[in-house]
Amino acid sequence: MSNGAQSASIAPAPAVASSPGHPRVALVGPPNSGKSTLFNGLTGLRQKVANYPGVTVERRSGVVVEAVGSVEVVDLPGVHSLSPRSLDQKVTRDFLTGRLEGDRQPEAVILVLDGTRLKTHLMLADPVLGLGLPTLVVLTMADELKRRGGGVDVRLLSAELGVEVALVNARDGASLEPVRRFLRALHTGGEEIRACPVVSAADATTAENVHGRALPVIDLFAERRKRARTLGRSAAFQDPRPSDITHRIDSVVLHRLWGPLVFVATIAVVFEAIFTAAVPLMDGTEALVAASGEFVARTLPESWFRSLLIDGVWAGVGSVVVFLPQILILFAFIAILEDSGYMARAAVIADRLMHRVGLQGRSFLPLLSAYACAVPAVMAARAVEDERDRIATIFVTPFMTCSARLPVYALLIAAFIPAGPLIGPLGMRAAVLMGLYALGLLAAIGTAALLKGTLLKGRPHPFVMELPPYRMPSLRSIGTRLLDRTKVFLRRAGKIILTVAVVLWVLTQVPSGPSGEPPEIGDSALGRMGQVIEPAIEPLGFDWRIGIGLVTSLAAREVIVGTLGTIYGVESEDDQSFELQAALQQDLDLGSAVAMLIFFVFALQCMSTVAVMRRETGGWMWPALQFTYMLVLAYAGAWVANALL
Amino acid sequence: MGSRRDSASKPADRTLADVPLEEEVVVVRMEVAGEDIEPLLERGIVPGCKVCPVRHSPAGGPTVYRVDGHLIALRRETASCLCVRSALEAAGVLDAN
Numbered sequence: 231m232s233n234g235a236q237s238a239s240i241a242p243a244p245a246v247a248s249s250p251g252h253p254r255v256a257l258v259g260p261p262n263s264g265k266s267t268l269f270n271g272l273t274g275l276r277q278k279v280a281n282y283p284g285v286t287v288e289r290r291s292g293v294v295v296e297a298v299g300s301v302e303v304v305d306l307p308g309v310h311s312l313s314p315r316s317l318d319q320k321v322t323r324d325f326l327t328g329r330l331e332g333d334r335q336p337e338a339v340i341l342v343l344d345g346t347r348l349k350t351h352l353m354l355a356d357p358v359l360g361l362g363l364p365t366l367v368v369l370t371m372a373d374e375l376k377r378r379g380g381g382v383d384v385r386l387l388s389a390e391l392g393v394e395v396a397l398v399n400a401r402d403g404a405s406l407e408p409v410r411r412f413l414r415a416l417h418t419g420g421e422e423i424r425a426c427p428v429v430s431a432a433d434a435t436t437a438e439n440v441h442g443r444a445l446p447v448i449d450l451f452a453e454r455r456k457r458a459r460t461l462g463r464s465a466a467f468q469d470p471r472p473s474d475i476t477h478r479i480d481s482v483v484l485h486r487l488w489g490p491l492v493f494v495a496t497i498a499v500v501f502e503a504i505f506t507a508a509v510p511l512m513d514g515t516e517a518l519v520a521a522s523g524e525f526v527a528r529t530l531p532e533s534w535f536r537s538l539l540i541d542g543v544w545a546g547v548g549s550v551v552v553f554l555p556q557i558l559i560l561f562a563f564i565a566i567l568e569d570s571g572y573m574a575r576a577a578v579i580a581d582r583l584m585h586r587v588g589l590q591g592r593s594f595l596p597l598l599s600a601y602a603c604a605v606p607a608v609m610a611a612r613a614v615e616d617e618r619d620r621i622a623t624i625f626v627t628p629f630m631t632c633s634a635r636l637p638v639y640a641l642l643i644a645a646f647i648p649a650g651p652l653i654g655p656l657g658m659r660a661a662v663l664m665g666l667y668a669l670g671l672l673a674a675i676g677t678a679a680l681l682k683g684t685l686l687k688g689r690p691h692p693f694v695m696e697l698p699p700y701r702m703p704s705l706r707s708i709g710t711r712l713l714d715r716t717k718v719f720l721r722r723a724g725k726i727i728l729t730v731a732v733v734l735w736v737l738t739q740v741p742s743g744p745s746g747e748p749p750e751i752g753d754s755a756l757g758r759m760g761q762v763i764e765p766a767i768e769p770l771g772f773d774w775r776i777g778i779g780l781v782t783s784l785a786a787r788e789v790i791v792g793t794l795g796t797i798y799g800v801e802s803e804d805d806q807s808f809e810l811q812a813a814l815q816q817d818l819d820l821g822s823a824v825a826m827l828i829f830f831v832f833a834l835q836c837m838s839t840v841a842v843m844r845r846e847t848g849g850w851m852w853p854a855l856q857f858t859y860m861l862v863l864a865y866a867g868a869w870v871a872n873a874l875l
Numbered sequence: 876m877g878s879r880r881d882s883a884s885k886p887a888d889r890t891l892a893d894v895p896l897e898e899e900v901v902v903v904r905m906e907v908a909g910e911d912i913e914p915l916l917e918r919g920i921v922p923g924c925k926v927c928p929v930r931h932s933p934a935g936g937p938t939v940y941r942v943d944g945h946l947i948a949l950r951r952e953t954a955s956c957l958c959v960r961s962a963l964e965a966a967g968v969l970d971a972n
Contacts, residue, residue: 310917315910349943350919448905451916452923469944476946480930480939489933578948582936585950591937615914692907692953694914697939697946 252293252302253416254334256326258358259342260351261308262698264370266290267400268342269305270710272409279714283332285848287321288612290714296410299417304336312357313447316615326361337416338364338423340409345369345397346380346470346699352458353451355391364423366412367395372405374699380470387465394422401704473699476571480697483575493579496572497598500563504556504602504633511555519548537748538735546731549786550724550838553603554716556633560602561715562708564595564610569703577695587675588682590616590693593623597674600630604839606719608846618686622678624846625856628834629674631667634787638830639666641791645811646823662827669831673863726841730785751797756781770829770865771822771872783835821875825868832864891926891940892955899927900959907956915953919943925962 259265269277273292282289290305306325307318314320321330328335341358343351348369359365369375369382375397388395396408415423461467482488523544530536567573573595581591589597592614600607607627614620643659652661737756739748751757752774760778767777775797783790791810798813818826834840834857843853894900902924905912919942920926929946930939937948 311913313913315913347943347945350945353917353919447913448916448922452921455919455921455924472941472944480946484930484932484939486931486933574948578932578937578939581932581948581950582934689908690952692911692914692956693937693948693950694918694953695937695948696918697948699945 252300253338254302254304254336255338255340255413255416256336257303257305257340257342258322258326258354259308260310260344260354262696263308263342263344263347263351264400265308265342266305267704267707268340268368268370268398268406268409269303270707271400271403271406272303272413275710275713277710277714279718281845282321282325282330285317285321287317294410294413296414296417298414301413301416303340303413309354311354311451326358326363336363338366338412340412341365341367343367343369345371345375345382346378348382348465348467349458349462349469350455352461353454355461356454356457359391359393365393366409366422367391367393368409369395369397370400372397372399373402374473375470378470378473379468381466381468382462383466387461387467390461390464401706476699479700480575483572484578489575489579493576496567496576500560500598501601503559503563508556508559511559512552515555516548516552519544519551523548534739537739538732541738542732542735543728545792546727546734546785546789547724549731549788549792550720550727553633554720556602557606557719558712558716560599560606561712564599565708565711566703569701569707571698571700574695574697578697581693581695585690585693588678588686589623589626590614590619591695593619596623596627597630600627600632603632603634604628604630604836605842606715608839608842609718611846616691618682618688619691621847621852622681622686624843625681625852626674626678628836628839628856628860629670629677629832631670631831632787632836634836635666635830637788637791638783639663639827641810641814642823642827645814646818646820666827666831669828673832677859726837727786730837734782734785734789751778769872770825770868771818772826773817775817776826780829780835783830785835785837787830787835821872824875825872828871829864829868832860832867834860888958888960890955891928891949891957891959892938892951894926894928894959896928896930899925899962901925901962902957903960904958905956906958907953915957918947920947920957926957926959 257265257269269290269292272294276295277290277292280289281287287307292303292305294301294303304325306322309316309319309322312319312323312326314323324330325333326336326339339358339361341355343354355367367387369384375381382397384395384397394408394412396412398405398409400406411420412422414420483492523540526544527536527540530539564573567576577591577594579591580594584590584593593611595613596607596611599610604627607630608624611620611623611627614623643662647659647662650658652658734756737759738751738754740755741753742748748754749757752761756778757774759781760774763777763781764772764774767773767780772780775794778797779790779793782793794814795810798810814823840853840857843856844850847853888903889900891900891902902920902922905915905920905922907915915921924942927941928938929941932939932948935951937950938954939946939948940954941947
């Protein structure tokens with residue numbers, strides 16, 4: 231690299247052959263341009279998701295196998311420009327220029343633009359072609375463009391841009407042949423790859439100066455837009471008619487009266503699905519985990535190892551896996567809502583309400599997801615472009631009543647709240663449950679407002695929401711997304727739960743008795759911890775046994791049910807167990823039971839959430855603050871409840 | 876473009892927030908501070924572009940605009956930072972393309 235700085239533009243083919251691994255191609259394009267559909271169409275299931283080092287941007291890559299050799303395709307995040315305004319755009323720019331640590335520069339670029347929106351999307355052509363890498367421009371949505379009476383001359387556009395241009399339907403494998411030809415050319419050194427974009431000096435400086443701010447940004451974009459229109463005109467681009475079906479659906483979905491109704495109905499359907507439809511699946515999974523655990527227990531001889539495996543690993547990982555059906559259903563709904571185009575409308579409907587409490591329309595999806603589980607919700611908060619709003623959203627998601635709280639609520643409500651009716655058909659127990667949900671929501675709203683008034687104070691950024699035309703979601707794209715969301719969830723949640731479960735198991739096993747047998751729970755290290763914290767939790771009406779439960783529930787809330795079962799020596803750990811209820815009634819009164827419910831509404835007893843928070847906020851500061859804040863709130867709330875009742 | 880000279884000959888510019896549904900206008904000036912302007916520019920909302928409000932969302936939420944044939948929702952406070960002229964009027968003054 232001493233003085234060969236210009237070599238890249240002269241002999242691309244040998245450079246490709248000498249690089250380690252498969253040659254690499256980057257997919258670049260604006261959000262909703264069909265980029266991911268194209269990526270799925272090319273790579274099928276040969277793809278993996280990871281994060282770029284040190285940041286929360288997902289790195290999606292896959293391998294395309296062609297007869298002449300394989301090519302690695304990297305699907306970059308959707309971007310509108312290469313200015314480092316957002317993390318996505320910064321990562322994209324750094325990746326394309328080879329400045330991203332630990333990632334080498336791609337050999338070629340595929341620029342994906344929505345064929346129906348060329349006039350705007352072509353604004354990305356200048357900065358991307360300005361990089362000087364061999365480029366293929368792919369115009370997607372060919373069928374939609376034609377159906378809506380639009381058109382473009384690919385050959386003219388190609389001549390104007392100086393690179394190959396292909397018009398495709400990303401969902402139709404056969405139409406991807408020009409793209410595959412481009413990929414093959416990376417191996418054969420075909421002419422497609424030799425055709426480096428003609429970069430004029432002006433374009434090159436423009437591309438560089440976006441972040442150098444040499445040109446006033448407003449003029450730069452005005453210039454780009456003018457150039458995009460000139461390009462469009464030269465390529466005989468014919469604007470498609472506005473989508474008629476989109477207009478008609480929007481007149482219902484964004485209607486003054488019907489709009490909010492559709493919105494509420496959508497939420498109701500998602501709730502119904504994750505709380506009712508998921509139940510048999512979750513029961514099935516639970517039975518499967520239990521049965522496999524029993525099988526392993528029967529196969530292995532009695533030993534500490536068996537105990538670790540069954541009481542530690544199986545119990546811990548099982549507690550996460552049980553939620554998988556519910557989370558899968560949630561992800562399926564999210565995928566359908568997003569791919570169809572409705573999610574953007576839901577964000578618009580929710581924006582006013584969300585804005586009032588210091589969040590924004592895009593926060594709606596993470597908050598909804600959090601009713602199933604905070605871990606995917608925190609990850610979903612990536613959709614919130616504005617950094618302050620994203621942090622605020624992440625911070626309040628654990629207040630939403632996740633399904634791990636339900637077993638605890640169910641146990642305590644059944645044990646302490648009488649079954650009688652409250653008002654009309656509304657039973658006392660149902661009312662208490664609804665009250666707990668409402669309390670969580672109120673805490674989230676109050677906290678968001680508090681944060682935006684203090685730590686995350688600042689002028690609100692504009693809310694710019696694109697509403698893509700409605701499209702039929704494809705099964706394939708939903709399937710692919712489900713698969714990779716699930717992998718990410720299991721990896722994040724599974725790792726931490728496994729660790730914590732093993733640590734807790736060890737704490738119940740030491741110090742061992744004279745002949746090596748495990749101690750009584752009260753004498754174990756865990757039991758001692760319960761006794762150590764007893765003075766602190768006594769004002770809440772809890773004794774050391776509940777204390778142990780609280781310690782174990784730090785791993786995951788629902789773990790407390792099993793722990794209490796063990797402590798009280800109850801055989802069946804079912805949360806409906808009358809034995810466990812009776813045992814609890816000995817130790818708690820109404821005041822301390824309500825105190826415990828309130829403690830569970832507020833406290834951040836979920837290590838998976840803490841771990842994913844750290845990952846998504848890039849440090850310990852936010853999770854530490856959040857943990858402390860929620861603990862203080864939980865303690866204060868529980869104390870008040872115990873004192874009053 | 877941002878100068879005051881236009882106020883002498885023309886009535887004060889309207890902002891996009893004041894434009895009734897289905898009236899096409901041209902953006903002449905953007906009074907959005909700092910980096911906040913980029914999300915607008917990147918999506919094709921630049922001086923000289925045509926914008927048409929197509930739908931108000933319920934309860935005073937963001938309004939949906941058609942920009943270059945696609946739909947973008949903006950809050951009222953953002954729309955009121957964009958000074959506009961009616962498309963017909965602007966045709967004589969600006970090259971609206």
